[in-house]
Amino acid sequence: MPAMGKHAEDRRARLAAPRLARELKTIDVMLRISCRDRHGTAVGLCEECAALLDYAKRRLAGCPYGAEKPTCANCQIHCYGPREREQAREMMRYAGPRMMLRHPYLAMMHVVDGRRPAPPKPRGASRPAEPSPAVSALLSSPKR
Ligand code: SF4
Numbered sequence: 001m002p003a004m005g006k007h008a009e010d011r012r013a014r015l016a017a018p019r020l021a022r023e024l025k026t027i028d029v030m031l032r033i034s035c036r037d038r039h040g041t042a043v044g045l046c047e048e049c050a051a052l053l054d055y056a057k058r059r060l061a062g063c064p065y066g067a068e069k070p071t072c073a074n075c076q077i078h079c080y081g082p083r084e085r086e087q088a089r090e091m092m093r094y095a096g097p098r099m100m101l102r103h104p105y106l107a108m109m110h111v112v113d114g115r116r117p118a119p120p121k122p123r124g125a126s127r128p129a130e131p132s133p134a135v136s137a138l139l140s141s142p143k144r
């Protein structure tokens with residue numbers, strides 16, 4: 001097996017950090033709720049949702065804040081592209097309110113993470129034009 005580059009190793013290590021691993025798990029379960037109910041997917045994720053999960057994973061692994069990452073809703077950089085941001089927003093609007101019932105621990109911990117003050121923007125980090133999804137949808141009312 002070829003040796004993993006330093007950059008890839010760093011990204012992998014970042015995703016293994018407990019808080020980031022939990023964040024990825026939260027995105028994963030929210031996508032599953034949304035995909036099953038909104039896209040009629042019985043098992044796993046549809047192609048579009050699988051692509052969004054992969055995108056979120058890459059964003060998370062490459063987040064310039066590293067271990068100090070705030071929730072994306074509190075972020076000063078907002079790295080999601082417009083299309084993914086909209087997809088994530090819709091998914092979270094649906095799944096967020098349902099998380100409290102189905103995955104109360106993950107939902108609660110995300111609220112706790114969201115209360116941590118966002119660290120200053122890392123040096124050299126750029127800010128794309130579009131903001132990232134607001135994970136604060138976790139606490140909003142279900143839209144039917
Ligand atoms: S939106 Fe901000 S906090 Fe979220 S992954 Fe991108 S840079 Fe990191």
Ligand SMILES: [Zn+2]
Pocket residue numbers: 034035036039041045046047048049050
């Ligand atoms: Zn789907």
